[in-house]
Amino acid sequence: MSALVLDGKALAQKTEEELSARVVKLKEKSGGQTPILATILVGDDPASATYVKMKGNACRRIGMDSLQVELPSSTTTEELLNKIEELNENPNVHGILLQHPVPEQIDERACFDAIRLDKDVDGVTCLGFGRMAMGEEAYGCATPKGIMRLLEAYEIELEGKHAVVVGRSPILGKPMAAMLLNANATVTICHSRTRDLADHIRRADIVVGAVGRPEFIKAEWIKDGAVVVDAGYHPGGVGDIELAPLVDRVAAYTPVPGGVGPMTINTLIYQSVDSGERKMG
């Protein structure tokens, strides 16, 4: 039996077509106004610059604009907070993305949390996380929300299933666990201090790899018929899970690349269009 491939790239492309149509309508309704995502890049990390560029490109592909803010690596917390406040107040800005990580001298948490809830389309604030976890309206953190959208598109049943999330970062493992719980899965969160990780994973109906270490999760730990979600991406095109031996014996899996990755940016623009519709519609 061949596993179902959870094709994030294909879903992202299909979603972009739908989003393009929604942006066209939005422009018509608002007399030509374009929804705008503000992106903030602090410093000159080349990987961060590439991500910001990709996000700007995704906006343009669906007819949105991006307002690209670039700040020097010497930026202070206060300067960044002032810039975020300015974007919060700017009625032409419908979403704000602060590219992670920011230079060391900046209080990143304070800056993330300064983003106003209704513009937090990347889902990075403590308030947005708390609201989402409590089942209140809020934009989801982009990567885990992208994973949920992917699982939903492929009609993967979550209710009553045992999901094991490996990793507990603020923008991946923790919101992922909360979202799976809200979808009525039984959720176990494993991390660096977990004993017998293999033992936990062996029992999982759904495994989410979110550790950030190449092929850290071994294929032999994963049971037949499981659903495998790999949020990692490392040099050589491998993820957090040893995927190759699994493709014939699991129920479904996200390929690396082309699985979770495309859904992250897709969710960012998806939520930006939603914000545009709420503010301009």
Next chain:
Amino acid sequence: MSALVLDGKALAQKTEEELSARVVKLKEKSGGQTPILATILVGDDPASATYVKMKGNACRRIGMDSLQVELPSSTTTEELLNKIEELNENPNVHGILLQHPVPEQIDERACFDAIRLDKDVDGVTCLGFGRMAMGEEAYGCATPKGIMRLLEAYEIELEGKHAVVVGRSPILGKPMAAMLLNANATVTICHSRTRDLADHIRRADIVVGAVGRPEFIKAEWIKDGAVVVDAGYHPGGVGDIELAPLVDRVAAYTPVPGGVGPMTINTLIYQSVDSGERKMG
């Protein structure tokens, strides 16, 4: 081997002595000003009235004052929000408790979330939850935080242990899971849709019963040497866990009553004194 009894009543009493001493100091420092917890009771539910009275009494035992706000059962969301805003702005109020549940016509979530973070000494806001879950400073939700304080007082090791939380309510199961995760436990959250609950509980080093159903969790599901925490309280003096058969074969357990119960109010006043010290000290 007899199990360790996690005596919440004794710990609460001991803590009250310490808190009394801190309040005395605080009054000296501030020229006689007394820290104040505002309690809001909406409607005439007798159980709620009793809880509010107990909380007021706890304040007085340690030398704090409580400002008792009572609103009729016909109160609207807007009226309650106005009252909360007034208490937020009142510099003599150091903590705000909104007694749950409020009458049906009120948007309870909106009212909880209107409590300003620095006065949310009962730990009920989405923002406070999100910050706590992300490891940022915030008052913890009173019952799970009380459980954490009890486990800490008895030096129960949590790191690397497998904790199974049964229940996912906003003021118990969800914050409990986040706190145990922050303490480096591997955490599984079970709930009404969980399949094979017994199977999950059998593997737990630490079991937290937070379902609100009398003796729903059976003794035979719990392994020898586990730590058993029962957050339930039902008529007849039983909790959520069938406790009697366990007392000789688990490592530790919270008695019902006298375990978790006293720690809830104790944590409320503990956090109120902390807020008083921050504001007046």
